[in-house]
Amino acid sequence: MQHDKRMAKDLYASQHGCHLNKNEGLYVRGSYYNKEKKVSVGAEYNKMKREAIKNGEQRVNISELGRRCNVGWDYAKKVASEIESSGRVIDPSEVYQTRDVPRGPGSIAMDQTDCFVLLFLYLEEPSRTLSQYVHLLAVLTGTLVDRSTISKWFKDAFPVSGQLCRPNKVPIDKFRPNNIMKAYDYLLILSQIAPGRIVYGDEKLLKGSELYNRKTRRNMFTGQVPPCFTHSDFRNTYCIAGFCTTNRNKTPVYFDIFQGVMDGDEFAIILEGAIASGFIMEGDVLVLDNATTHNGLMDYLWGRYGIFLLFLPARTPEWNPMELLWNALVQRLKLIPLCVLRDIQQDATAHAAHFVLTLTTHEEVDSYFTHCEKYY
Structure with missing residues (x-):
């Protein structure tokens, strides 16, 4: 028993x-x-x-x-x-x-030579996979370790965690001699302008599907993925044209949202509205990228309003604070509860984007400008 x-x-x-x-x-x-x-x-x-x-x-x-x-x-x-x-x-x-054993990430499995080889491999190509590190370490030093050992070494062996993250994509033609000279000319002009007179502009395509694309958990008993009920705004597409500045005498952001696709005429109308509202004034410098919707604006703005148009160098979106503003917009839209979006009867995506952009502060825009200056 x-x-x-x-x-x-x-x-x-x-x-x-x-x-x-x-x-x-x-x-x-x-x-x-x-x-x-x-x-x-x-x-x-x-x-x-x-x-x-x-x-x-x-x-x-x-x-x-x-x-x-x-x-x-x-x-x-x-x-x-x-x-x-x-x-x-x-x-x-x-x-x-208090145990008298070697310490540190991978200290038992790897010696100093192995760590040096891993560091050299990282400096040679930062985008290697863990499996590639395992294979190359075995080939170069004969040390066999698991992928988890490599991952822990990158995470804990240095003051800053070396975890995998999504990089900025840099086209190789960005560093052509002609593009580099244009970048120097741009920075020279920018350095001679008072920061409060600089206004950055850009457009953003916003789809309703991005706003309602929320993750849900699989049913633990049946394995089925439950549906997520969305607004009829799910398939709509909106365009946002916006401008930002560090001038404390103005609102930090001026924007306009409309349904459809942005073209040159539509952008010119929104730009006229920003000028009429006093957001962009005579003597200001408007910085835009090289999109086709901005063609033909330089002579028009300077001749009629006394506004100087400065184009960003090719392949330099990281120099435009508006890109950071759009990124913050998308991230904050994901935090809005779906039940709140469903209560909006029409154009939920546009209303949500308007609400988020209206709450943007001068401190946030200042931080976007500062972040972009690190890439100069």
């Missing part, structure tokens, strides 16, 4: 990834008991020690200690040795820190 009970307990434990020791205590292979369990074993040891002294015995029965606490003999012996040597139960984390 006792044997049958143990078999039943052992079967139940194995179904949950656990095992039974000789004293019918549960444990997980490769894992340690927590501090609370260790303290309880230590308390029982002290109790048994007082009983042993009272009965005139010289030592505590470790096997009996293990049976009382449902732990193995080795674990009971370890706790007893700690109490006898240090007078207390040592925290498991403290035991780990």
